[in-house]
Amino acid sequence: MNEQLPLWPVAASALATEVDHLYIYITLVSVVMSVLIFGVIFVFAIKYRRRGDEVPEPIHGSLRLEITWSIIPFLVMLTFFWWGAKIFFYNAVPPPNAMDVYVVGKQWMWKLQYPGGQREINELHVPTGQPVKITLASEDVIHSFFIPALRIKHDVVPGHYDTMWFNANKPGRYHIFCAEYCGTEHSGMVGWITIMTPADYQNWLAGGGTSGTMAQQGERQFEQLGCSGCHLQDRAGRGPSLRGLYGSRVQLTSGQPVLADDAYIRESILNPDARTVAGFKPGVMPSFQGQISEEGILQLVVYIKSLATTNTPGAPTASVQGGKQ
């Protein structure tokens, strides 16, 4: 590729190639449509140029033509819609074996953490051939996590968890951009994704020293914030036990069930009375709003998630090491 004037972005996943095909298809249709319209106008403009004072006879219209040029373009557009929707749905549902990476956007940097505990700023390392699910949280305003080489982006909205996923197939180092305007250093909120072969990735993982896995870090927070005083390991205390909670359906005081997922756990930490579990009183648990960062909350979520699947709290699970399940 010409480095001075690149005309086409690198495609580093099968999805990126698929998006390229869709882009080429719509471009071709658009070029054909434009050439048709401009060609006809050009021919008319020459052929029917004004030659004298004669006034041409009016042509009032044609219902048949109007219907034709309404229906046919719409049918063509439906093919755009269909293909685009297929890609969008594929993007929306991460496969179950995806390896997790947690990303927190804050003015003006990306803070990343892997389940194994490794942290990075503005750098993301992933292996090829392994679906990667990114959970996005924002510490302040709306950001947008954009990886052009993978043709994906997702807004990072404060107060929400958002997810995106990809399965990279081309090792290399590619841009990460913040795509949603977020203030002064918006254009400095950029980073790099390094896509590596699985072997290189294992080496890279082994290289970084960590202070425990994300779940272990979450467990330490759990102790420090005093959560363990009420949420006991083996039975209900003043709050429900969190063992086996993650991914289960919980009955609320309102009688409604709720899926205990990342978003519900986050909400229960920051706004405990919003949806209280049946059998427990609202107003008992204090809000931790302002006392814990988005990164800390994510660690707690990962810790609580680990309680669902293992008997030893905080022990690394298979997905934590290299993301293989």
Add this chain to the structure above:
Amino acid sequence: MSTAIQEPEVQETPNYLNAEYGWKSWLFTKDHKRIAVLYLISISIMFALGGVFAMLIRLELLTPAGDLFNSDTYNKIFTMHGVTMIFFFLIPSIPATLGNFLVPMMIGAKDLAFPRINLLSWYIYVVGALFALAAIVMGGVDTGWTFYTPFSTTYSNTFVITAAVGVFISGFSSITTGLNFIVTVHKMRAPGMTWGRLPLFVWANYATSLIQVLGTPVVAITLALVGLERAFHIGIFDPAIGGDPILFQHMFWFYSHPAVYIMILPGMGVISELVTCFSRKGVFGYSFIAGSSLGIAIIGFLVWGHHMFVTGMSMYAGLYFSLLTMLVAVPSAIKVFNWTATMFRGSISYETPMLYAFGFIGLFTIGGLTGLFLGTLGLDVHLTDTYFVVAHFHYVMVGGMVVAYLGGLHFWWPKITGKMYPEGWGKFSALLVFAGFNLTFFPQFIAGYLGQPRRYHAYAPEFQVLNVMSTAGASVLGLGFIIPLIYLLWSLKYGKPAGNNPWGAKGLEWTTQSPPETFNFPTTPIVTEEAYAYAKHEEAHVG
């Protein structure tokens, strides 16, 4: 500009320009034509200001490093470019100037239904604009014209409320103008001017007015809520105090997507007039062009979510918005096809306004088609918030709306001023605008697909060549806007007298003198034929 207009000339027939003299006669006028001129001067000032901001943006982006301004200044510049251009130029542009001048004349009325409210709308606009200018002078705003929360409500340290108040106020000018047009079209049509005979420009402005009246209150409410949250920390949009930032986007785009049609529909109305006149032939598919304006106005209210595909909105909502986005493209396509068919077997001449009409059809077609790229879900995920979006909406807003506005201004300039502009200069600058525009914005489609995000003060070095092309094009485009400003002002004094109907056009506005007298027609015209009856070799009946 106003001083030149006010100069008395010897032996001139009485008209709206020389009916009274002095600044009071302008500032207290109730004549829709004078109010149109007041608007013309005001929005030209805002357009020039927005243009200066645009040039500063392009100068900064000449190099990848953020070296000309600091980041905060750059962010304020692109914000003020958007705010002035969208709220204080594009939205009022055609309705408040050409629409104000022409809607009453085209339907054979003496004035709009509510002349005082019309004057009021200009004052409201000026007050709104003064707030926006005050925000600039005090230190600027850095939220982007979209005022996204919670950045605008909690994090920005700039004059958000002042600017929002300006936009809030100017919205009422838009609402009152819309209301005035709706009532005027319903109640003030001359005898014989049936709905089926209305000029297409009137239909377009009527559809626009519906959107203005129905949509603008929503953005006013939204901005008021932004102000409340910012000033009093009432939790509406900021999640830290119990709000939802996505709610803001739904409310904002519920107005701001239809607002795109507020900006483009009147332009389409102008093009319908230009194409028929310079083809000297009745329009093809009158009812489809008129109906498609209403269709756009209605469907345009149902597609706002296509700005929000990557916000985490439900994917089924995404499906719905994507499908309707495809649907809203149909009425626009109908217009393009009917304009083309109108030229078939016409008698086509190439004066400046027609060159702008050709330019419009070309650029708007590209703008519309690239809108389909963005309405396509899986592709929008990659394209949204990149320069592809910037290119797309400038193709519609500048390539479409501004080009139509310039075409209309040249077309009706003889009617408004009684003077012809110099045709050679007109054609030359129309070509400059077309060439400069494409050089500015076409490279941005490529930069966008490569992934260059919008609103970036500094950018990755591989995008530089494309950005240099954009900046070069912007200089040509700027020249293309400055030249008409000079020769149009020049023509006020030195232009050849235009006569009543220099283009041999149909339409009631061409049956009266140029410039028209204060109440437009000596006696109320009686309409006996359909619009654009070029073949009948008879003047519309006057008096």
